[in-house]
Amino acid sequence: MMMQHKGMTGAPIATGARDGFENRMRRITARNLRAASMKVTEMNPNLARWYCLVVKRGHEFDVENSLKEANVEAFMPSERVVFVRHGRKIKSDRPSFPGYVLVRFVPSNEAFAGIINLKNVFDLVGGASGYHVIKDADVDVFKRISRGEDVTRVATDKTIGDGSEAEITLGPFAGFKCVVTGVKWCRQAKASVRIHVEGRAFDIDSMPLAFLKKL
Structure with a gap:
């Protein structure tokens, strides 16, 4: 006769293994x-x-x-x-x-x-x-x-808009070329841009427009 062990399931073992990992x-x-x-x-x-x-x-x-x-x-x-x-x-x-x-x-x-x-x-x-x-x-x-x-404040190029190609000149992404995907005009104008690093795309929101130099 096969004995049944009440209350024993596989879940606690799986959970314990996962927690251990x-x-x-x-x-x-x-x-x-x-x-x-x-x-x-x-x-x-x-x-x-x-x-x-x-x-x-x-x-x-x-x-x-x-x-x-x-x-x-x-x-x-x-x-x-x-x-x-x-x-x-x-x-x-x-x-x-x-x-x-x-x-x-x-x-x-x-x-x-x-x-x-x-x-x-x-x-x-x-x-x-x-x-x-x-x-x-x-x-x-x-x-x-x-x-x-x-x-030091940098002049903002007001001709930059959606689709503009630009170079990032200041900040942690300085040196990258990018494509502008959107511009928000306000007291401190910001742009959404996309950079490519060896085939990989990175989207950056809130890039100060003053950090961009139009190409």
Whole structure:
């Protein structure tokens, strides 16, 4: 006679295996992130580079905080906005480039693996031959803006519109050629653009029109 074991199912075993795998991956990610930590950066400052992460929209601050908690240098360009809700003025910070966060570390296989496997991170901007490296000077522009310092203003080309081809001259995407997919005219005109990196397309919203030079 076959004995029945009441209450035994396969679900707890599967769940336990999944939890074990997830815990193991978290430990591996944490170990790899140590290779990207500021401790390593401070020991090798000349080797450290700024990169641009592609992250889940709406989670830019979460990614920045997770990196900082792991002692990895991160910076998310943001801007202060004021809006009215129920008759009250509310101030809030929003990402200057939704879907992207900047990170600085000494490049290594372990560091890249730790960064890419972080929650809400999809990839880094780049192609088959390597990831896009951002110049320190281009990051400093946004750091000065975030500190409220005056930054040299650049004239806006009002002939730029949908379909215009342009070169990005300032900021973390400086040097890329792009196609303008939309323009929002306001006090600080912004454009939506698309860049191509070795066959891969990256869409960028809220690109200051002053950062674009029409080709």
